[in-house]
Amino acid sequence: MLLSIVFLIIGLVLLVAGAESLVKGASSLAKRLGISQLVIGLTIVAFGTSAPELIVNVVSAFRGASDIATGNIIGSNISNILLILGTCALIAPLAIKNSTAWKEIPFAILAMILVFTMGNDSLFDGSSFNAITRTDGFSLMAMFAIFMVYIFHMSKTEKPDGNIKIYSMPLSITLTVAGLIGLFGGGELFVEGAINLARIAGLSESLIGLTIVAVGTSLPELATSVVATIHKRYDIAVGNIVGSNIFNVFWILGLTGTMLQLPFNPNTNIDILVGFAATFIFFAFVFIGRKYELEKWQGGLFVASYIGYVSYLIYRG
Numbered sequence: 001m002l003l004s005i006v007f008l009i010i011g012l013v014l015l016v017a018g019a020e021s022l023v024k025g026a027s028s029l030a031k032r033l034g035i036s037q038l039v040i041g042l043t044i045v046a047f048g049t050s051a052p053e054l055i056v057n058v059v060s061a062f063r064g065a066s067d068i069a070t071g072n073i074i075g076s077n078i079s080n081i082l083l084i085l086g087t088c089a090l091i092a093p094l095a096i097k098n099s100t101a102w103k104e105i106p107f108a109i110l111a112m113i114l115v116f117t118m119g120n121d122s123l124f125d126g127s128s129f130n131a132i133t134r135t136d137g138f139s140l141m142a143m144f145a146i147f148m149v150y151i152f153h154m155s156k157t158e159k160p161d162g163n164i165k166i167y168s169m170p171l172s173i174t175l176t177v178a179g180l181i182g183l184f185g186g187g188e189l190f191v192e193g194a195i196n197l198a199r200i201a202g203l204s205e206s207l208i209g210l211t212i213v214a215v216g217t218s219l220p221e222l223a224t225s226v227v228a229t230i231h232k233r234y235d236i237a238v239g240n241i242v243g244s245n246i247f248n249v250f251w252i253l254g255l256t257g258t259m260l261q262l263p264f265n266p267n268t269n270i271d272i273l274v275g276f277a278a279t280f281i282f283f284a285f286v287f288i289g290r291k292y293e294l295e296k297w298q299g300g301l302f303v304a305s306y307i308g309y310v311s312y313l314i315y316r317g
Contacts, residue, residue: 004193004200011190011219018182019223022048025175027233028167038097039155041228041239042104042246048180049220049240050247052188057256069262070132073253074115074271077108077245079218081278082306087222088229088237089299095234096293099154101286104242107147109283111249112276114140119264119272130264137257144250183220190216218244238294245279274309278302 022045030040053076060069088094118136121127167175194216221244228237256262285298 004196007189007193007196011186011188011193014182014186015190015219015223016186016227018179018184018186019220019227020179021175021182022179022224023228023231023233023236024165025167025172025177025179026236027231028165028172029169029176031166032169032172035155037233037235038100038239039151041236042151042243044176045224045236045240046243046247047251049183049224050244050252051180051184052216052220053218053244053248054252054255055188057252058259061256061260061262069256070119070253070264070268071271073248074268074275075215076218076248077112078271078275078278078309079215079306080221080241080245081275081282082302082309083215084218084222084225085238085241085282085294086299086302086306088225089294090296090303091226091229092232092234093290093296094229094238094294094299096238096286097235098292100238100242101283101292103150104239104246105279105283105286108242108245109276109279111143111246112272112279114143115249115253116269116272116276120266120269121264122266130266132253132257132262132264134258134261137254137259140250140254140257144247144254147246147250179224183223186219186223190219278305 026040026045027037029044030037053072056072057069060072085094115132117124118132118139119130121130166172221240225237225240228234228240282294282302285294286292289295289298
């Protein structure tokens with residue numbers, strides 16, 4: 001138990017330091033490459049902070065822990081919207097770009113819909129077995145390819161942001177890579193410690209996947225987005241979350257599905273519904289109150305909703 005607590009503390013330190021390094025390096029890199037912070041947030045930062053979800057999913061799938069693999073993705077997407085965006089909005093109102101509101105957020109909504117339809121074979125096809133199959137995995141990865149083409153075209157039109165401290169290209173890359181390594185290492189240590197403590201406490205695999213693993217693998221997103229918000233890099237903060245949610249389903253769940261069939265627990269449908277509702281409400285909030293801004297009261301509502309959701313999970317067991 002003592003070793004697990006040490007892992008938690010060291011992991012948290014690495015997460016904060018890694019996030020600080022990543023935000024500074026990525027912002028400078030975007031400026032030097034002549035592209036916007038939003039594009040960097042949706043690609044390099046989102047891909048890097050989603051690395052823990054990828055590792056957890058692949059390892060869990062090959063160990064036969066499909067509930068952790070699927071719960072990790074759904075739970076991470078829920079915590080990204082409700083917990084992380086909510087926390088960031090409480091720190092400062094988040095400006096949302098037009099392209100994010102009308103293109104990227106709907107793409108994240110589509111991701112949740114596809115997980116629901118692909119996982120419920122018995123509901124839609126009358127099958128006796130529910131699973132994310134290899135063909136489902138390839139379909140999800142095809143959607144990821146479409147998203148990357150969209151990002152490529154957006155990088156040609158989005159203008160770079162001003163008022164950013166610029167470092168040399170080698171230092172920008174070093175800060176970015178070092179930040180990603182710090183986030184990955186810190187996330188791994190934190191999750192390892194948290195899972196050990198949860199198993200000592202006798203929590204179920206499904207609950208561990210939807211809460212501790214999901215939040216633990218989302219810690220890089222949390223640290224990065226909070227630091228980006230403090231530094232007023234709102235495009236990185238928002239792009240990181242929306243991009244991570246898209247990556248989680250289309251890239252990580254898709255890749256895992258191509259490796260082996262993932263049995264789908266129908267109980268997960270409730271969590272998918274929560275994830276869909278959270279993403280759709282985020283879309284609606286962009287136009288409620290101050291347009292194209294996630295306000296503090298909306299962030300507070302997100303965080304309160306997440307506390308309620310976790311309380312439900314604990315009650316469900």
